[in-house]
Amino acid sequence: MLCEDITWRTKWAAKEITPEVAISKIVSGNRIFIGTGCAAPQTLVKTLLGNSSKLLDVEIIHYLTLFPENYFVKKKNAMLRHNTFFVGGPIRDQVKEGNADYTPMMASQVSQLFLSGRKNIDVALLQLSPPDAFGFCSLGFGVGFAKEIIQAAYMVIAEINPYVPRTYGDGMVHIKDVDYFVYSERTPLEFKLPEPDDVDMKIAENIATLIRHKSCLHFSYGSISKAVQKYLANSEPKHDLGVHSFIISDDLIPLIEKNIVTCRRKTYHPGRVVASIGFGTKKLYEFVHNNPYVEFHIASQVCNPGLIARNHRMVSINQAVSIDLTGQVNASYKEYQFFTGIGETLDFLRGSAFSQGGKPIIALRSTNKSGTKSHIVSQLDAGSSLLISPVDVYYVVTEWGIAYLHGKTIRERALELINIAHPHFRQELLEEIKEKKLVYEDQMLHFNLQGEVVPYPRQYETTNTTNDGTKLLIRPLKITDEKRLQDLSYSMSSSDRYMRYFSNEASFE
Structure with a gap:
């Protein structure tokens, strides 16, 4: 537990409600934003899924879903429509099957979509740390879009969790900006990519x-x-x-x-x-x-x-x-x-x-x-x-x-x-x-005696340092060096060309 002070709950008791009451604030037709990735408020999401049969045409907005609970149990969630800005994790198959929507947008522009009013957010479900002595909570590792979504949302419901870290930057949110909160001591979601091969x-x-x-x-x-x-x-x-x-x-x-x-x-x-x-x-x-x-x-x-x-x-x-x-x-x-x-x-x-x-x-x-x-x-x-x-x-x-x-x-x-x-x-x-006529008809690759394409022999690359400290990379030629060789050849004097090629020919077949 990163925050062990519980006296704040008494001070802000008027805002604390149960998860069931929190989800009852959501009505049919609402658009809901859920915190990104590991910052998803687990208790609120689980309660939302459990009560989804009471809701109609609710749209859930999120950026990247890592939540282990099944968002997509058909009997319970037929009336929840998901709209994601990034296709990954459990939502990929749902987008593939047409059960969820994908909105392509650059990450830098997502928040402005809601701040401008082009799309409204009725309810934001977020995860926060407990407030400090001055009433400031932290979004922890989930600042992303959440800070600006709070400004755009009609209602903000937070899951306050003492295991959420307090972080520096733009993640501070005053509890006065939170309409309601539920208290939870669930360990935040964890995620780890598979080891690279x-x-x-x-x-x-x-x-x-x-x-x-x-x-x-x-x-x-x-x-x-x-x-x-x-x-x-x-x-x-x-x-x-x-x-x-x-x-x-x-x-x-x-x-x-x-x-x-x-x-x-x-x-x-x-x-x-x-x-x-x-x-x-x-x-x-x-x-x-x-x-x-x-x-x-x-x-x-x-x-x-x-x-x-x-x-x-x-x-x-x-x-x-x-x-x-x-x-x-x-x-x-x-x-x-x-x-x-x-x-x-x-x-x-x-x-x-x-x-x-x-x-x-x-x-x-x-x-x-x-x-x-x-x-x-x-x-x-x-x-x-x-x-x-x-x-x-x-x-x-x-x-x-x-x-x-x-x-x-x-x-x-x-x-x-x-x-x-x-x-x-x-x-x-x-x-x-x-x-497609995009390269010369006589363009060739390098082959060995067995007729196999020869990969670039990186093992022959060396680096030398000159007396003035300049580092020079000496490497084998590539097929992409054609223009460099051409430029070098035409820039040489006749004597330089003769010393290099034992010929004064200015062009080569």
């Missing part, structure tokens, strides 16, 4: 090469972000990293404890980890409790591209489902179905693109887990839908390497992406793109 860790290793000392990091929701944090915590350490991220989890704690994340060099909110919501376990909740090093701010600020860009060297790590050879990214759709959602992806891609020294990264596995289908394709599959346009794509990372697409032609993009596709699919991709 070898492919995830290889992708993480590649991403780590793009992270410089003093970078500021954003971790999206997914196994690859978890793998990056695990890799950074157990490899040659980066120095003075910062964090500005919509979501944080338990995986961040080792980076802080090992002094890898210090936030000392951040140029926006220096000296602080900035987040909006926390998905984790008791370990995370105890870590952020009364910890001024971690601040939770409202999503409309944390995910605002202009504010994100105020962090220099902002590195945004995002996960995708597939990408075509022009750079169109599908990050939320799978086989005609919504798989995740837009979330904060576009916000952070654009914010990091405008950051001084920033790096927007799209990461994905090169194939499905069985290795039978490439996730880099000549065109997006039927049932896919464009989430990220080619103009927003900079770095693309798979377990086979890194492609940089921004400012490059369609032909150059195609070759960059083929170079990081799984070797088993590279020739097939090249032939498909040749049919």
Whole structure:
């Protein structure tokens, strides 16, 4: 129990009601907002489900559902219609079957939808810590959209729980702004992603090469972000990293404890980890409790591209489902179905693109887990839908390497992406793109004597340091180096060309 003082209940007894009375305040036709992820008020939700047969046409608004209770028992919940801003967890199948709705929207804009009055919120069901001596409760790790939803909602009903941590940032809510509360001592919901596999860790290793000392990091929701944090915590350490991220989890704690994340060099909110919501376990909740090093701010600020860009060297790590050879990214759709959602992806891609020294990264596995289908394709599959346009794509990372697409032609993009596709699919991709006349007809890949496509031989990369301290990367050639070699050749004097190629020919076949 993080808060053991119970004298506040006497002072604010007029606002305390039972869960059953609280849910009786909801009437048919209401629109209800429920706290995000681990910040869901469990007692209130359970009581709502138990009394749903008395309600008609009630819409439940939420961002990401992790609640273990069954929201979707047909006999009890036929009159509850769910509307989510992110498709994940137990609601994914319901959206797939048409039993729930999905509203695509950037995380930075969700709150404004309600504050502007375009959608109303009748009742907000939230989880809070007990109030302090001055009457201020904390939203804990669930600040996200909740702080602004309180301003927009007609009625606010809170589940006050002494196990909710008190956090710094924008999460303070005065109990006078709460219409009613119920008291609960349920342990807050916990969530932990599965451990990353070898492919995830290889992708993480590649991403780590793009992270410089003093970078500021954003971790999206997914196994690859978890793998990056695990890799950074157990490899040659980066120095003075910062964090500005919509979501944080338990995986961040080792980076802080090992002094890898210090936030000392951040140029926006220096000296602080900035987040909006926390998905984790008791370990995370105890870590952020009364910890001024971690601040939770409202999503409309944390995910605002202009504010994100105020962090220099902002590195945004995002996960995708597939990408075509022009750079169109599908990050939320799978086989005609919504798989995740837009979330904060576009916000952070654009914010990091405008950051001084920033790096927007799209990461994905090169194939499905069985290795039978490439996730880099000549065109997006039927049932896919464009989430990220080619103009927003900079770095693309798979377990086979890194492609940089921004400012490059369609032909150059195609070759960059083929170079990081799984070797088993590279020739097939090249032939498909040749049919579309997007690369030269005589374009070739590198093959070995057995006729197999040769992966890039990273083992031959070396780094040398010059006398003035400049570090030089010496590596084998890639098929994407064609233009660089061409530029080098034409920039040489005749004597330089002769010393390098033993010929004065200015062009090469």
